[in-house]
Amino acid sequence: MTGMFITLEGVDGAGKSTHIPFIAELLKSKGYEVVLTREPGGTPLGEKLRELLLHQPMSPETETLLMFAARNEHLQQVILPALARCALVLSDRFTDASFAYQHGGRGVAVDMVITLEQMIGGFQPDLTLLFDVPVEVSCQRLSGARDPDRFEQENATFFQKIRDAYLQRAAEFPQRFRIIDANRPLEEIRNELEDIISNI
Numbered sequence: 001m002t003g004m005f006i007t008l009e010g011v012d013g014a015g016k017s018t019h020i021p022f023i024a025e026l027l028k029s030k031g032y033e034v035v036l037t038r039e040p041g042g043t044p045l046g047e048k049l050r051e052l053l054l055h056q057p058m059s060p061e062t063e064t065l066l067m068f069a070a071r072n073e074h075l076q077q078v079i080l081p082a083l084a085r086c087a088l089v090l091s092d093r094f095t096d097a098s099f100a101y102q103h104g105g106r107g108v109a110v111d112m113v114i115t116l117e118q119m120i121g122g123f124q125p126d127l128t129l130l131f132d133v134p135v136e137v138s139c140q141r142l143s144g145a146r147d148p149d150r151f152e153q154e155n156a157t158f159f160q161k162i163r164d165a166y167l168q169r170a171a172e173f174p175q176r177f178r179i180i181d182a183n184r185p186l187e188e189i190r191n192e193l194e195d196i197i198s199n200i
């Protein structure tokens with residue numbers, strides 16, 4: 001058994017958080033040591049940066065640089081050591097989120113995101129599960145959120161750009177992306193997740 005890096009992506013309100021414990025259990029039952037982590041965050045420094053990223057106003061470029069600062073720390077301290085001991089790393093978001101949110105949503109030049117990705121090693125997940133829902137659905141789900149953060153406060157146009165950018169990433173990297181239609185009953189989504197995990 002070798003290490004494996006799985007990431008979970010999707011617009012805010014796609015329902016990703018609901019499925020994470022279920023996916024982690026499926027993977028554990030396959031015998032993996034599962035390291036469940038998240039971005040921005042995943043390390044003490046990363047969690048401090050997360051606080052700033054979610055609540056402190058800043059320019060889109062600063063936001064991008066801080067996302068990658070947190071990501072580099074996460075890679076060095078958590079992801080790479082776990083993979084080296086053959087664990088399975090399950091991360092709630094990774095670099096695809098910077099392509100979707102900072103480039104797609106905020107309009108940061110794609111070259112900046114590509115350059116930063118390369119500067120921290122150009123590391124790619126083995127599998128990315130993209131939870132996809134129409135923007136009306138994610139906005140509806142978010143409308144009930146208490147104390148929305150800087151991203152959750154954005155409007156439907158912003159989320160539409162993010163959804164489009166994610167779908168474009170999935171089309172660019174079809175070998176590692178699985179698009180999950182997350183606008184279905186929970187049971188159906190779980191069946192599909194079971195199917196995907198049983199085949200890894």
Ligand code: TYD
Nearest residue numbers: 012017039040067093094097098101102151
């Ligand atoms: P999210 O993963 O949705 O956590 P929660 O479910 O606790 O709200 O929140 C993280 C936010 O950070 C989300 O709105 C997307 C944003 N984000 C980026 O903009 N770029 C990135 O590279 C990453 C990792 C996250």
